[in-house]
Amino acid sequence: MRLGPKIISAAAVILAALFCWLAAVTAADIIEDRSGKAVSIALIEQGHDWADVHTDGLQVHIGGIAPSEAKRFNALHVAGTMVDATRIVDGTTVQPSEPLAPPRYSMEILRNDEGVTLIGLIPDTQDRAAMVNEIMSLAQGSEVTDLLQAAHYPTPEGWEVAVHYGLNALARLPRSKISISAGKIEITAIAESEEQKLEMEQAIEAALRRRSNLGLEVDYRISAPRPVITPFTLRFLIDENGPHFDACSADTAHTRERILSAASEAGLEGEVDCTLGLGVPSTDWAEAVIQGIRAVAEFEGGSVTFSDADVTLVALETTPQALFDRIVGELESNLPDVFSLHSVLPEPVVMDGAGEGDGPPEFTATRSPEGQVQLRGRLNNDMVRSTVESFAKARFGVDNVYTAARIDEELPDEWPVRVLAGLQALSELDSGSAMIQEDFIALRGKTGSKAARPEIARILGEKLGDNQHYKIDVVYEEALDPIAAMPTPEECVANVNDLLSETKITFEPGSADISGSAVGVINDIADILKECREVEMEIEIAGHTDSQGREEMNLELSQGRAQAVLDALVARRVLTSGIDAKGYGESNPIADNDTEEGREANRRIEFLLLTDAEVDDAMDENGAEGTGEGAEAAETAPAQGTDSDATAEETTDPSASEEALDATTGAAVAPENESDTAETGTEENQ
Secondary structure, three states: OOOOHHHHHHHHHHHHHHHHHHHHHHHHHHHHHHHHHHHHHHHHHOOOOOOEEEEEOOEEEEEEEEOOHHHHHHHHHHHHHHOOHHHEEEEEEEOOOOOOOOOOOEEEEEEEOOEEEEEEEEEOOOOHHHHHHHHHHHOOOOOEEEEEEEEOOOOOOOHHHHHHHHHHHHOOOOOEEEEEEOOEEEEEEEOOOHHHHHHHHHHHHHHHHHOHHHOOEEEEEEEOOOOEOOOOEEEEEEEOOEEEEEEOEEOOHHHHHHHHHHHHHOOOOOOOOOEEOEOOOOOOHHHHHHHHHHHHHHHOOEEEEEEOOEEEEEOOOOOOHHHHHHHHHHHHHHOOOOOEEEEEOOOOOOOOOOOOOOOOOOEEEEEOOOOOEEEEEEEOOHHHHHHHHHHHHHHHOHHHEEEEEEEOOOOOOOHHHHHHHHHHHHOOOOEEEEEEOOOOEEEEEEEOOOOHHHHHHHHHHHHHOOOOOEEEEEEEOHHHOOOOOOOOHHHHHHHHHHHHHHOOOOEOOOOOOEOHHHHHHHHHHHHHHHHOOOOOOEEEEEEEOOOOOOHHHHHHHHHHHHHHHHHHHHHOOOOOOOEEEEEOOOOOOOOOOOOHHHHHHHOEEEEEEEOHHHHHHHHHHHOOOOOOOOHHHHHOOOEEEEEEEOOOOOOOOOOEEEEEEOOOOOOEEEEOOOOOEEEOOEEEOO
């Protein structure tokens, strides 16, 4: 059967179409495969092994998670160099960036004589103004340079505790660098002496013991550079009080041991303060001093004074001339070459206090305990008198000097130098007298400085030259010592208590705002606490209310009022690193809440001195310093005080208010003012 032409033509067309389709499919597969491989190889060569490549016909699909937007863009660019960019289908994503880690908060406080500088990064929730005010208070008004930056991130655990401790340490370290971070303190400080260094270390250790449960890491390094002693002075004498030093200086600990051993052999007993310092005139200092001490011991009296390399040996008035010559000769032979000896066998000294008798001429300066200075005796001429009077006024105050000295032109030329040296030495005493003669000076008086006697010896040794025959009869009295006479923590709080027993802190009705009438008492409290600046203590300002109104509202009001008192003290530059505020609401009444007088007594502010145990308990409960409970003191029923009139603004019943004194802690109770407020039919405590 023969096929017709039409059938053959149709079959040919179909076969041709099928062949073309097969050829197209094959070509597309080849192009698809080669494009995918080319793009994959190029991406791998460029380090984009994260990219997934597959093809769909002529389209090249690129997927995967790029490490960064830059990597993603570069991968698409590489693929675009291998195939036409229009064929690329972008299915890539970018790996989500990790959230930025919070910054490390840290603060450095640099303090020196010029002021305080703050550097670092702190949370923006930190009350910078209050912190700067507190630092200005503890730095006694020194300029505070605030170079701090702030960041808006959560405050890390341990930051507030570290800042609180850092400020507390700064108050006791006048030359220091304190580095503060969360939970850690690094302290570098310089002390003026070994004694001050020991005091600083003891203060830091005591504070650490009270805060041991806070997990606060404290690293401190305190150095005490040796003072420069000029002139390098030592004075050893044996008089009616026995062997003793007026001044003692050594350059090394070994030198000090040798000197004290020689003094002990000469009869000196008890502890002696011999200052280690810089400025020794010779490495043979110890040998020279030992020879001088032995000479005095052989005289069985007298004195030896070293002022740098100048040595003055003064024997007793009763010393035989032969003995004097022998001992002086031996000392001159034994002293190292650099030292120069001046020896004195004095005539009997007669001092009548005015120089008007048969004795030699005198000049006398007396200083009363009130600070008044009288100048009597003889001076060379009007110019010398004017100079001496001006010097005295500069030392003691313009209004404190009375001059009644007369002119004597027969006085020796060195007389003014001796008079000025005596006045300078007298300025080291709180009260006393300086009596000056041509060959002798006597200093007598009382002082509150343990360093006064050696300082007087240095002054006279430097000013008098070879003629260093003088006597220092100075008595140290602790009551005059500004450091030893500092009040105790109990006395500080008692002073506040005494003030609050006479007046009280009042507030605006229905708020925690301190009323204008209470500004005076806040100022007085601030003055008392400033006087206790250097006293180590922890104080709690406790707020209390009566039982009227809701318990939660009473607690909030008492906390607000206690905090308001603390803020007012901060504003007055009171060091508050050891003071905290806590509200107790109605939980600790001291009187019957069923009477108006009792409620008035229960509305109060208390200043409580916390013991170490109470501070530790507060830390255990709150996890931070300064929120202490102090419950033992607050819960003890206080003794009743005197009545005082309440103002009409304070209470609707102007009856007498009671002030109480806590019988356990001695804390004064200052009643707060009262005002009636209706809320849901209930009288709320104000």
